[in-house]
Amino acid sequence: MGWLDGDVAIVTGGGSGIGRAIVRRYVEEGCRVVVADLSAERLAEVQAELGDAVTTIVADVRDYAQNEAVVAKAVATFGKLDVFVANAGMGDKFTELADLPAQNIDAAFTQIFEVNVKGIIHGAKAALPALLTTKGAFVITLSNSSFYPDGGGVMYIASKHAALGAMRQLAHEFAPHIRVNAVAPGATRTNITSPAAFGAASAGPQAPGGADDAARVAAIEATMPLKRFAEPEDHSAAYVLVASRTQAPVMTGTVIESDGGLGVRGLRRVRGGDDLPRRVFGHS
Numbered sequence: 001m002g003w004l005d006g007d008v009a010i011v012t013g014g015g016s017g018i019g020r021a022i023v024r025r026y027v028e029e030g031c032r033v034v035v036a037d038l039s040a041e042r043l044a045e046v047q048a049e050l051g052d053a054v055t056t057i058v059a060d061v062r063d064y065a066q067n068e069a070v071v072a073k074a075v076a077t078f079g080k081l082d083v084f085v086a087n088a089g090m091g092d093k094f095t096e097l098a099d100l101p102a103q104n105i106d107a108a109f110t111q112i113f114e115v116n117v118k119g120i121i122h123g124a125k126a127a128l129p130a131l132l133t134t135k136g137a138f139v140i141t142l143s144n145s146s147f148y149p150d151g152g153g154v155m156y157i158a159s160k161h162a163a164l165g166a167m168r169q170l171a172h173e174f175a176p177h178i179r180v181n182a183v184a185p186g187a188t189r190t191n192i193t194s195p196a197a198f199g200a201a202s203a204g205p206q207a208p209g210g211a212d213d214a215a216r217v218a219a220i221e222a223t224m225p226l227k228r229f230a231e232p233e234d235h236s237a238a239y240v241l242v243a244s245r246t247q248a249p250v251m252t253g254t255v256i257e258s259d260g261g262l263g264v265r266g267l268r269r270v271r272g273g274d275d276l277p278r279r280v281f282g283h284s
Contacts, residue, residue: 003244005030008078010070012061012123013088015042017190018141018232022085025236026243027053031083034074036061061088061119067126074130081130083243086123087141090115091192095153095199104197108155111195116159120166124180131178137243138174140167142184144259151187153198164255171253179252181242186259187220188230225261225271234258 009026013019015037023033027050035046036059043056055077059066074081090112100108120140131138145151146164164182171180221227228234238256241248257263266272277283 002029003240003247007031007082008074008080009083010034010074011085011087012036015039019087021232021236022239029240032078036070062114064122067122071126071130080134082134082136084123084127085139086120088119091194092153092156093194093198097154108197112155112159117162124170135177138180139242140182142182144186144262146184168253181251182255183238184255184257185235190232225264228260
């Protein structure tokens, strides 16, 4: 018996990265999943991997009607909806305002906020009747950038702070019938896409690959208290917890920060326990 046994979920942006890891873990926990993504190719891979436990649909979270179609597919295919995971998101290539051409600001703002904020609101509105029927859960993917600066550029940071506000307000509006929670991953090895308006700025720490990958990974790990550059699967259990009726029945408006310990980074040292084995056991 899994923690989501018998449940039906939707995961947007479920074709790759953290979304795909959520889908896999939900299936392991006994859940059937509707996987929504922009890429038909990625969706075909998920379907081939997970078989009848999932069904897929090409959908753009920026469009309300397409969110409605995703919810309708869940109900038509599996008979109900218990969990909606608003996971789809876009980055900004760590583009700082000084490096963003003025003529690109409007397009950059619109593209980022339509996916990272409006996509959440569309999903919540479309899923509301079905989740109200099952007294289900709405789950949002936030980011360490919902709390801290420099995890992206100004557009990404602002959108993820806005998404945190949306989560809190939705948790208030939907209580006591629907629980609304979030997971905030830190730096993760995943290829997050970015709108063309951001040009060719740095891809930042989240995009794996490249000749200098090992050095870049080591540099990122050095900044993390747990010295870990996360894989998408590292966050999946948190998404199971907040979705589960039995394991998190009184959690709403909560954010699980799955970020490698950023909140406990020290002013003098990133982590205080680098020499802990020597101090406790007398050797490194």
